[in-house]
Amino acid sequence: MKERHVRVAVVQSAPILFDKQSALDKIASMSREAAGQGAQLIVFPEVFLPGYPRGLSFGTxxxxxxAxxxxxxxxxxxxxIEVPGAExxxxxxxxxxxxxYLVIGVVERDREFSTGxxxxxxxxxxxxxxxLGKHRKLVPTGSERLLWGQGDGSTLTVIDTPFGRIGGLICWENYMPLARTAMYAQGIDIYIAPTADARDTWQATIRHIACxxxxxxxxxxxxxxxxxxxxxxAYYADIENDDDILSRGGSAIVGPLGEYVAEPLFNQEGILLATLDLSQVVQSRFDFDVVGHYSRPDIFQLVVNDRKQEIVTKKVR
Known part of the structure; x- marks a missing residue:
């Protein structure tokens, strides 16, 4: 039988950009702080290790x-980092x-085909x-496309835990209705949405997803x-005239009827903590189950290609 309650922590912070050790040190210290307050599931932001290079052009x-x-x-x-690997x-x-349980956004260096x-x-x-698993962002947003490659359907990951099924999508993937449907269809109970979007409109997004x-x-x-x-x-000048605060945060925890469990945190580092009652998930689906009684498979169907995409296929002779 599933545990009905779980204590969760959402970490809002940033390491020194491009400094892997700084990120690892912060993950360790803030995880210990959250665990000391009873957290069983701890979530870190998008590409926390080694940081999101907001505002940098990389000379493009x-x-x-x-050069x-x-x-x-x-x-x-x-x-x-490599996944799996030393880190x-x-x-x-x-x-x-x-x-x-730790859920952490990282920059992954591919180790299988090309390390570039x-x-x-x-x-x-x-x-x-x-x-337990990983998810690669399907479509890097805007100029992110020069930094990161595209993931595929093999990493639309959902993990079974004693307190429910956890999984999620990264930042603007959450604006992809079919990607969300693919996650819902796996029976997700706790949906994790790391992001680099600090706009007010992001709050509407996460509340909509919860509902x-x-x-x-x-x-x-x-x-x-x-x-x-x-x-x-080399391109520090890209941000030199920007405001001192480059990302104001906005981390939050939302319940299955779209209400805040923990209000958005802005303009400071911190840890949001909440005890989730998973029975609320079951209760909320009484009148709306997006992939159950409220779906119409006779009209709408989604086909998901969950095979790993490979550039080279080796045949055994």
């Missing part, structure tokens, strides 16, 4: 790149020590230290200011 213009920008990108590449092993030890591509990835680690999917939504954003950016970047 349509039709051209610069200096390539060096900034190499620095970002060097701060990425996920370290994070597994942390999760095992604290007996918590990075992915915006969300990893799931269990309280036994095991890497549509009749699930809890944990939305997690970074709080970042100029102090989190290395001043020796």
């Amino acid at each position: 213009r349509v039709g051209s790149r610069t 200096e920008g390539r060096k900034d990108w190499q620095r970002y590449w060097e701060s990425a 996920t092993d370290m994070l597994g030890e942390l999760a095992k020590e604290l007996e918590v 591509t990075l992915y915006n990835t969300m990893i799931y680690i269990g309280p036994d230290g095991a890497l 549509e999917g009749r699930c809890f939504v944990l939305s997690c954003n970074q709080f970042a200011d100029k102090a989190t950016y290395p001043a020796d970047l």
Whole structure:
């Protein structure tokens, strides 16, 4: 029988950009703080490890790149991690020590085909230290497309836990109705939505998802200011005239009828904590179940290609 209650934590913070160790240190310290307050599931923002390079151009213009920008990108590449790899092993030890589930946004360096591509990835680690799964962002947004490759349907991941099924999508993937449907169809109870979007309209998005999917939504954003950016970047001037606060946050926890369980946190670092009653998920689906009695498979059907896409297929002779 599933546990009815779970204590969750949403971390709103930022490491020193491009500094892998800074991110790992923050994950450790803030996870310990959250676990000390009873958290069993701890969520970190989009690409927390090693940070979201908001405002940086990497020397790109349509039709051209610069040598200096390539060096900034190499620095970002060097701060990425492999999944699985040494860093996920370290994070597994942390999760095992604290007996918590960790969900963390990372920049993933592909290790299978070409080490030249990075992915915006969300990893799931269990309280036994095991890497339970990952999700790669399907469509990087806008100029993100030059930084990260596209994920595929093989990582539309949902994890079964003692307190319900957890999974999610990253930032503007949550504006993709069919991607959301693919997640709902896996029986998701706790929907995790790390983001870099601090606009007021994002709040409408996460409340809509909670109401549509009749699930809890944990939305997690970074709080970042100029102090989190290395001043020796070739293109630091890109943000020099911006406001000191580069991302104001807006992390929040929403219940399955669209109400706030924890109000949005703005303009500061912090940890949102809440105890979720999973029986509310069942109760909320009494009058609306988006992939159950409120679906019309005789009219609408979604086909999901969940096969891993490979550039090279080796045939055994």
